Amino acid sequence: MKKILVLGILFILPLVAYLFFASGVHNFAKLPILTKSIGDLKSFESLHAKEVSFDDKITVLGFLGKDIYNKQGNAFNLNQKIYKKNHEFRDFQFVMVLPYGSEEEAKELLDELGNIADVSGWNFLFGTPESVNSLFKSLKAPHELDANLATQYVYIIDKNKGLRGRDGTLKEGEEMVYGYDASSVADLSNVMVDDVKVVLAEYRLALKKYKADRKGK
Structure with a gap:
């Protein structure tokens, strides 16, 4: 027995x-899709004149504004808590949007970040105030850009240009999450780290399934 x-x-x-x-x-x-398809990046110019797109990329999108020094701490928080842990994932990128005139400050910030980690996945894009506002509004998030065209929040964009976040259904009593406060190490560590993992895991599983299906044919 x-x-x-x-x-x-x-x-x-x-x-x-x-x-x-x-x-x-x-x-x-x-991770729920909160906005199905946001704007594109065609009207923006890259710091290093390379083509940058949301297509087929998992993107952390931020708006640093024209007074970039006020958001340096946010960039370092993101670099330490999010970027360094995931930058080896081939389809993962950071896109920071700024108005024209911020190029030199952005280059200096990128150089400083480069002293800490490989920054090949960081992209700084520049556009008119109208194009910055248009892209931001396409997120349909309950946040606003300040007078410098900046926000402390960053956003997870999937490979189909969908805004990912929390819709309050994952846990009872959970609030909706459209973006993540880059000025808060706690928010990045306790919320965004997990949500980025979820999205990356989703695409890893999809890739494994695709390879298995191809092998089975």
Whole structure:
């Protein structure tokens, strides 16, 4: 009887655990789409004259504004808490949008960030105030740009230009999350780190499934 009980535990518990975690992965692997398709980057110019697009990229989008020194701390927080942990993911990028006239300050900031980590995934884009405002409004987030065309919030954009966040359905009593406060290390560490992992995991699983399907043909 004891042997049967032990064997039952050995076989049944792993199965129950698998089903539990499989269910959790299903819920965990999808971060809600809050805005289906935001604006594009065609009207912006890159700091290094390279083409930058949301297409087929998982993007952390930020608006640093024309007084970039006020947002330096935010950039360093993001570099430390989000970028350094995920920059090796090939399709992951940072896009910081600024108005024309901020190029020199952006280059200095990029050089400083480069002393800490490989910054090949950081992109600084410049445009007119109208184009900056237009892109920001396309997010349909409950935030506003300040007089310098800046915000402390950053946003997760998926490969289809969808704004990802929390819609209040993942946990009871949870508030909606459109963006993440880059001035708050706690917000980045306790919320954004997990949400970036969710989106990256989603695409990793999709890629594995695609490769498996191709191999099976």
